Amino acid sequence: MRGTDYVLKRVGFAIVTVFVAVTINFVLFRLAPGSAVTNLSRVPHATQQLRHALEVQFGLDKSKWQQYVLYLKQLAHGNLGISYANQQPVSTNLRIALINTLPMVTLGTAFAIVFGTFTGVIAAWRRGTKTEGLTVGTALGFYAMPTQWLGLMLIIIFAGVLPTGGMTNEFLLDPPFWTHVKDLASHIFLPALTLGLVLYGEYTLIVRSAMLETLGEDYILTARAKGLKPRTIVRTHALRNALLPITTLIALSLGYIVAGAILIEIVFSWPGIGRAVFQAVQERDYPMLQGAFLVLTLSVIFFNLVADLLYFRLDPRITE
Amino acid sequence: MSEASLFIEAPPEGGKSRRGFVLRTVRQQPAALAGALFLFAMTVTAILAPWIAPYPLHEQVGPVFGHPSWQHLLGLDDGGIDMITLLIWGLRISLVVGFAATFVSMVIGGAVGVVAGYFGGGIDTVLMRITDYFLVIPDVPLMIVVAAIWGPSLFHIIIVIGILLWTSTARVIRAQVKSVRERVYVKRARALGAGHTRIVVRHVLPQVAPLLVASTVLTIAVAIFDETALAFLGLSDPSTISLGKIIENAFERAAISTGAWWAIVPPGVLVAALILACSLVGGALEDALNPRLRVAHLSARSFRLRRPLVGRGSDAL
Numbered sequence: 001m002r003g004t005d006y007v008l009k010r011v012g013f014a015i016v017t018v019f020v021a022v023t024i025n026f027v028l029f030r031l032a033p034g035s036a037v038t039n040l041s042r043v044p045h046a047t048q049q050l051r052h053a054l055e056v057q058f059g060l061d062k063s064k065w066q067q068y069v070l071y072l073k074q075l076a077h078g079n080l081g082i083s084y085a086n087q088q089p090v091s092t093n094l095r096i097a098l099i100n101t102l103p104m105v106t107l108g109t110a111f112a113i114v115f116g117t118f119t120g121v122i123a124a125w126r127r128g129t130k131t132e133g134l135t136v137g138t139a140l141g142f143y144a145m146p147t148q149w150l151g152l153m154l155i156i157i158f159a160g161v162l163p164t165g166g167m168t169n170e171f172l173l174d175p176p177f178w179t180h181v182k183d184l185a186s187h188i189f190l191p192a193l194t195l196g197l198v199l200y201g202e203y204t205l206i207v208r209s210a211m212l213e214t215l216g217e218d219y220i221l222t223a224r225a226k227g228l229k230p231r232t233i234v235r236t237h238a239l240r241n242a243l244l245p246i247t248t249l250i251a252l253s254l255g256y257i258v259a260g261a262i263l264i265e266i267v268f269s270w271p272g273i274g275r276a277v278f279q280a281v282q283e284r285d286y287p288m289l290q291g292a293f294l295v296l297t298l299s300v301i302f303f304n305l306v307a308d309l310l311y312f313r314l315d316p317r318i319t320e
Numbered sequence: 321m322s323e324a325s326l327f328i329e330a331p332p333e334g335g336k337s338r339r340g341f342v343l344r345t346v347r348q349q350p351a352a353l354a355g356a357l358f359l360f361a362m363t364v365t366a367i368l369a370p371w372i373a374p375y376p377l378h379e380q381v382g383p384v385f386g387h388p389s390w391q392h393l394l395g396l397d398d399g400g401i402d403m404i405t406l407l408i409w410g411l412r413i414s415l416v417v418g419f420a421a422t423f424v425s426m427v428i429g430g431a432v433g434v435v436a437g438y439f440g441g442g443i444d445t446v447l448m449r450i451t452d453y454f455l456v457i458p459d460v461p462l463m464i465v466v467a468a469i470w471g472p473s474l475f476h477i478i479i480v481i482g483i484l485l486w487t488s489t490a491r492v493i494r495a496q497v498k499s500v501r502e503r504v505y506v507k508r509a510r511a512l513g514a515g516h517t518r519i520v521v522r523h524v525l526p527q528v529a530p531l532l533v534a535s536t537v538l539t540i541a542v543a544i545f546d547e548t549a550l551a552f553l554g555l556s557d558p559s560t561i562s563l564g565k566i567i568e569n570a571f572e573r574a575a576i577s578t579g580a581w582w583a584i585v586p587p588g589v590l591v592a593a594l595i596l597a598c599s600l601v602g603g604a605l606e607d608a609l610n611p612r613l614r615v616a617h618l619s620a621r622s623f624r625l626r627r628p629l630v631g632r633g634s635d636a637l
Binding site: 017024029140141144145146147149156263267280282290297301 | 452457458464465469541545552553554587588599600
């Protein structure tokens, strides 16, 4: 079965990539300033016992090779060290941050997929008209703007109308359920919109060029010759085939979105994984930075694998 | 195999020389021409910065966050420094980072692409595997990690961006080199006893050079974008003013709550214009030069997201 071969190969590649990423992660942070022996256990205000426990767990007095093996072992147990900043396990900090990031990122991506596909299809179908020029121009504009700057522009525009920072209104103590939901929704709007607009530009361009490819195919000509309605041609003939590259690209971009959210979370003080990276950089909180980087890398690898498998599911001809 | 033969049989349209083809393609895309002119004008401005900047860069010449006026067309920043002066000097640093980082990535990407494509076999497999890994690992977080560990400096930023942006170049160049290697004149040169160095320098490089240029222009856009991201995270040299640094300063020092839009809108517009211009020019060049994009089926299949949120070059245009 060539299909099984393909799936196994992709899964194998993903596993090896995870391994490479983990190794890079280890090597990078062992080059960090400060002696490796004290680095991981250098948690400020830590008790002697905690420091000792970390030294034993990560073998900080042993050779680099033994440290690497121990690092892998601790990783397998979900132990990423202790954050310098708040003396909590890194894994706990990251879990909280990731849970905060996901709804914001999901909303923004959903916005981009819906509107990006819509305008992308229109731009391709109305090729050479003013409509195309307008949609492509808008998309290129959003695509070229620096993410953090677009966020700041939205803050300028919506200042006073919508909250521009944080995830909830801290002055609402124990609010009733619906007030809480409304509060969350108003806070999530601007960061999600920023992400949505940046991705919208990119998705429109992708969908448009994928549609242009399929609209040039012979079967579209046949469909036209049969006198089918333009709507039918676009929906059932062109878009269905164009979905192939579109789906792959969107799946691929999902992994990067988590990384791209760093800038947005800083602008809007959104307490997610991107802001965790930023704070770790500012406070030189190496265990936290290392953990966050690992999570970001793993999510990209995971979505890459999803994209590969999805591609195979949609187009079984691909086996190479 | 089939890849190679397709490349050989894709003739320049109209049977004219390739240069003519490039010129015609560019002429058909006035947006790309405008982009090229804009890039040229900005480069000249950046070079002439010491002479054309209207005010000194490190001197307070008016009130903090002073409003735009006839003396200061775009107002003043939080230190009372003229915004136009800041933008001109910031442009200079941003372009230096863009060009230098791109140069680093072109050298690496070009070398990897040529070696992998020309020698093929085991070397090719190993190099392409490495490229695959670099492609998967998210650029911006890795840049942040490396820059955070190394400490903030202009030189570090250039190297960090450069060593992470070469993957797409390596892929494009490799594909092209593979096809050039199979062409008859290369085979004849080899039969005549030409060595690897001579074949690569005399026959392969001239063929892939134009594509390298297209790839370069697209990479500059990504490098400029990445610089603003790193500067925003406080990872650039605190004493050098780049466009990213201007945005970061305005954000950090509450330009928005002060209502000083002139301190934050212009640098972003300038960055967006630079990225837009590079994308248009690079896209047009690649459309004209990359035979793969002219074979409909291949370009659809080779769809791949190159990097987070930016850097979708010609495939997207």
